[in-house]
Amino acid sequence: MKISNRLIRTIILTVFVAITLSLSIKHFAVGSFLRPYGGTLCHYCPEVTLATSVLLLNGTSIAKVNVGNIVALLVLTVTTLALGRGFCAWICPFGAIFEYLNIIGNKLNIVREPPVKTDRFLKNLKYVIFVGLIIITTGLGEYIFRDFCPARAIYLLEMPHGNAILSLVILGIILVGGIVIPRFFCRYLCPIGAYTAVIAKISPMSLKLDTGLCIDCDKCAKSCQFGIDPKNEIPKMECTNCLDCADVCPTGALEVKL
Amino acid sequence: MKQNVYAMVLLMVFFVSAFTFSIVIETVGYGESEHEIEFPEALEDMTFENMGRKTLESVCMEYNVSMDELMVELELPQDTDPQTRLSDLSLEGDLGDMVEVAVIKMKHE
Numbered sequence: 188m189k190i191s192n193r194l195i196r197t198i199i200l201t202v203f204v205a206i207t208l209s210l211s212i213k214h215f216a217v218g219s220f221l222r223p224y225g226g227t228l229c230h231y232c233p234e235v236t237l238a239t240s241v242l243l244l245n246g247t248s249i250a251k252v253n254v255g256n257i258v259a260l261l262v263l264t265v266t267t268l269a270l271g272r273g274f275c276a277w278i279c280p281f282g283a284i285f286e287y288l289n290i291i292g293n294k295l296n297i298v299r300e301p302p303v304k305t306d307r308f309l310k311n312l313k314y315v316i317f318v319g320l321i322i323i324t325t326g327l328g329e330y331i332f333r334d335f336c337p338a339r340a341i342y343l344l345e346m347p348h349g350n351a352i353l354s355l356v357i358l359g360i361i362l363v364g365g366i367v368i369p370r371f372f373c374r375y376l377c378p379i380g381a382y383t384a385v386i387a388k389i390s391p392m393s394l395k396l397d398t399g400l401c402i403d404c405d406k407c408a409k410s411c412q413f414g415i416d417p418k419n420e421i422p423k424m425e426c427t428n429c430l431d432c433a434d435v436c437p438t439g440a441l442e443v444k445l
Numbered sequence: 446m447k448q449n450v451y452a453m454v455l456l457m458v459f460f461v462s463a464f465t466f467s468i469v470i471e472t473v474g475y476g477e478s479e480h481e482i483e484f485p486e487a488l489e490d491m492t493f494e495n496m497g498r499k500t501l502e503s504v505c506m507e508y509n510v511s512m513d514e515l516m517v518e519l520e521l522p523q524d525t526d527p528q529t530r531l532s533d534l535s536l537e538g539d540l541g542d543m544v545e546v547a548v549i550k551m552k553h554e
Contacts, residue, residue, distance in 0.1 A: 192448040199452065258466045265462045266455065273455040392446075430448040443446045 192434035196276065197290075200283035207280040207342055228280070228342045229333060233260035234379050237317070238324040238332065252330070263379070267386040271393055271443070275373055275380055276429035281338040282373050288365040289412060299367055306414050309375045310425060317381035337361050337372070369412035373427075384424040391445050393423045394433070400440035407432035407441060417441055493548075496540035497532035501525065508548045518547035 211227045229235065235256040236243065243252070266274050275282050292298040301309070324330050333339060337358035364371035373380050387393075396417050408416040410431045415421060417432050433441040446454070496504070505512045505527075516523055519536060531540050 195449070195452065199456070254467075254470055258463065258470060261466045262459060262462045266459050269458050270451070270455050273451065274459070277452055277455055278459060428451065430451060433448055443451050 192430050196429060196431075197283075197286055199277055200280070200286055203278055203280045204283045211342055227339075229336075229339055231255040231259045232336075232338070233263045233382075234320070234336075235330055235333070236260040237378065237382055238320040239330055241321060241325040242328065263383065264386060267383045268390055269392065270428065271390045271423065272380075272383045272387045272427040274383060275377075276427035279373075279379070280342070281377075282370065284341065284362070285365045285370045285373060288362060289369045292366040292369070295366070297367055298369060300414055301368060303414075306374075312375050313377055313381040313384075316376060317378040320378055369414075374413055374425075387423050387426075390423070392428075392443055394421050394426050394428055394430070394441060395444045396421065397440045397442070400438040402438055402440075404437065406435045406437070410435045493541040493545040496544050498530060500528050500530050501534075502527040504531070504544060508544075510548055510551045514551050515547060518550060519543060 207228050210231070230253045233256065235252055237260060239252055263274055266278075289298065300306070320332060324332070335354045335357060337354060340354040340358040361372045361376070368374070394417070401418065403418065405418075408418065411417070412429065412431065413425055413427060415426055415432075428443055430441075430443065433439075433443075499507070501512065501515065501521075504510075505515055512527060513523070516525060519534075521534065525534070531544070536543060
């Protein structure tokens with residue numbers, strides 16, 4: 188029995204979800220037997236370093252920016268430069284949530300693709316958010332968005348208080364969107380996705396279609412969670428190399444290549 | 446590159462670069478900074494015994510927390526002498542519990 192690429196990818200993502208949850212449990216549960224580094228997702232989030240990058244490069248260090256944040260950004264950059272936006276599809280623990288939501292949405296038969304023009308317009312929103320976070324953080328001198336982060340709301344395992352309640356509202360809206368539109372947050376809102384998109388543009392690896400093998404069956408376009416039709420030009424900045432399309436292609440026309 | 450090969454290479458690059466950068470930054474350092482940047486420590490490895498003999502300054506150094514934030518959490522005036530021993534401060538309740546709650550709250554944020 189052939190195990191689908193999608194299933195393998197979901198299993199790998201679940202492992203990273205478990206690692207992230209274990210960090211939170213380890214951080215807060217005294218006497219836990221788990222033995223990774225301390226800290227929670229926030230201590231290893233590359234977005235913290237990205238948003239505070241202007242301040243850090245000017246020699247101003249920010250409270251609560253950890254070495255883990257800096258290492259995470261370096262690792263993300265190297266991985267994306269080498270292999271494209273694979274982090275988003277294969278590793279990101281918050282992106283994994285949207286894989287699960289897509290499974291739920293498919294079971295409920297409510298998954299919809301937005302119109303092409305709307306999709307294209309909304310995909311630019313993540314770049315606005317990315318730049319906006321840097322500008323606001325630089326101006327304020329501290330990373331205030333920690334309190335509103337939806338990933339923190341879902342992984343921190345604590346009762347919400349203060350601004351965390353707003354982060355739960357944001358999370359709720361994003362999760363509902365994620366059930367209807369595949370990878371809703373990743374496509375339109377994720378600032379880390381915006382950063383990897385820019386880096387991926389110069390990555391030598393990308394998904395390519397062999398037009399000689401393509402039989403125009405359209406299975407690839409239907410399987411893509413990012414609304415990409417591989418028969419047209421595959422945008423390096425949007426494709427996360429999840430390879431679901433390559434998995435369903437009956438002729439093997441899709442492959443990641445230099 | 447086939448799907449499974451891509452996944453394996455991606456994960457290998459991810460973990461090798463994470464390991465490498467962690468070692469390099471730990472060894473080489475990251476320059477001087479006003480706020481000390483380091484890997485977050487696990488809360489479970491901390492103990493909070495014999496707090497009465499410790500000063501505010503030694504508590505901050507031992508648990509790697511900010512003096513200003515500690516003063517706020519313990520509801521002390523900001524001009525309190527950092528060399529004051531906790532047993533000499535007018536704190537009601539078990540000192541170990543109070544400091545533990547304060548430290549966990551500060552690490553928590």
